[in-house]
Amino acid sequence: MIDAKRILVTSALPYANGPLHIGHLAGAYLSADVYVRFQRMMGKDIVWVCGSDENGAAITIKAIKEETSPREIVDKFHELFQEAFQGMNISFDYYHRTSDELHHETSQEFFRKLYENGKFEERTSEQYYDPKANQFLADRYIKGTCPKCDHPSAYGDQCENCGSALSPTDLINPSSTLTGETPVMKETTHWYLPLNEDEEWLREWIVDGKLDGKEHHEPKDWKNHVVGQCKSWLDGGLHPRAMTRDLDWGVDVPQEIKGAEGKKLYVWMDAPIGYISSTKAWAAENGKDWKDYWQSDDTALLHFIGKDNIVFHCIIFPAILKAHGDYVLPTNVPANQFMNLEGDKISTSRNWAIWVNDYLKDMPGKVDELRYFMVKAMPEQKDSEFTWAGFQDAVNNELVNNLANFLNRVVVLTNKYYEGVVPEFDENQMIFGPSGDDETSFYDNEYLRLFDDLSATAQFIRDFDFRGALNKIMEISSKGNQILQFNEPWKMIKEDEENVKAVMNLCVQYCAAISSMLRPFLPTAAERLSQLLNFDQNFESGEFVEMMDKMAMGDSIIEPGHKINEASHLFSRIDDEVIAEQKAKLVKTEAPAVVASTPIKNNIVFDDFTKIDFRTATILEAVKVPKANKLLQLTLDLGFEKRTVVSGIAQQYKPEDVIGKQVTLVANLAPRKIRGVESQGMILMAENSEGQLSFVSPADGWEAGNVVS
């Protein structure tokens, strides 16, 4: 992959139902931006695509809630995303959207190809159906009580209270969000990709880096947590996965396929293919062939994502690409972990976030400052933390005091001593290097040291270690400060002018080097620095390589005789008040009290009720069910017999706390084995909106076995 001819970079498509926050930036965009900008200045043939993910049920639901149309929702967020990305200087080559016709065509073509190649298994299964609305219900259209935290309004795919991933059949008391009806199970047909058949090659590909027996990538280059999570999935066994859904907002399954009416492509047959459509759109506008980037073995494909997306980009999407047959597979998926905010998880629903669009408005002209701190605190290997205090410290101490200060010192001194003209110097002058000891070094040695540091920085970036790279740049800046400090040109100028010339020339080279290396990280500041130095190069197509070649030959980056401009400050301090204001804006709102009390179920007749045999009972024994978190195995005394019942209350009650409790039992419920234990009935529990439980018991002192009606 190192010798790949081209690089294709993708960043996760942001989902168009909410604004972007810093967590998004930290996950998939800023890291990619640094990488791509760097490869551009290395002269690589590199393309970076992204776009808005605009399909799916969550968008329809938001539209219903806000009494508008899905179209308006996606248009609004597509606009906001572009504003945010442009504001943050995120330099996509193309930003597309999945509602675009080109994308619909592309993903349909893709589906068609898999269909025609017989890659799908058609399966009929039972899914929830809303009889009143006359349609199948997407996961998002079903609400009910979360089986994990007992939150009363969990969605069929996820509980927003506890974050668990769910499937609709997990929900207790499911109801349709369209009509409030209790959904019924009904048969529906979908196309499944038999991922279980892909386990073997996926394992070889991920663990050994081999594809079809050939070296594909160096597995050691992948991050630990990425490979770890993939292995965990593979070890757990893959299952066929439906590639279509019963949805009404998305890409249609190609209509010529029998049974396609009403079916839409599932998100993983849709969103990642958005990378392909985005590339097509870019190619069309730039006179390129998109196939060079997707279907040519000498292309390195890189997916920048957050950790929530690992499985889909490392297992499902590769499986889809391989099933198609013509596409390259990713050579690396440098997934980042999560960024927390002031000690808490970022949460859209609790409004615990720094919104990118807000930041841009509140802190104008402070884009590089945010980029700097976000890279510094990037969750590359583990979750990280954004704090406003940390942000302020980093800006004031590192950007202002160290970096900007060094650059300013050099520019000011050069203007003061040489009217801004970079001095000629004698290469044999002995000067102090930044080593900290008393040894003097030749100018050449120090210049080589700078070259080495730049090379090291570049290598950090190639290894996706952006924090390391940024750290290295700050190290270069510190060394610059040390060179000035040890050589004291302000004193030496009175004693040995020739010596000062060598020192100042070296410092100017340091500044020029910093201005170029800083480009990928802080594009605006780097550009301003270049202007200060009157060294204005684009650094967008290989200029960095030229510069490094020059240095390797011992030639100056900026030649003696070159005139630089007057000094001006690159960064300014951020005051306490500004930080206090931003911190004050952070107010945890309670998870929007999803007041939606669980709707009353459909009426039943008296006969239905009398079918249930409720009995009072007393808990005699209680033990935890082994290898289960939530289950207690209870032995109940009904007076005339004893029963074993398994109940999901272990997180609320310790076994010893429930012994002796009187409960109400559904005594004629068909027995069922749970975790190997046969449960003969169920006990009734009341629950409140916080998920607390309470036994539904007869008044004190009642003996067991009585009938309840």
Added chain:
RNA sequence: GGCGUGGUAGCUCAGCUGGUUAGAGCGCAGCAUUCAUAAUGCUGAGGUCGGCAGUUCAAGCCUGCCUCACGCUACCA
């Protein structure tokens, strides 16, 4: 419960295939210095490297058990 990743100075983090007194930045305490946005440089204090046991001549790095955080996954009749 299973699996994965992480737990290193007050804070944020580095520590390569195990090898001498465990590092950086910030913060803190001294000292030096003035070209610079009261910036910079030097010196110092601070760690039983989550805990316990083991392998080894030698462990932050390997093994086992435990614990905490984050994520994935199973059980809720």
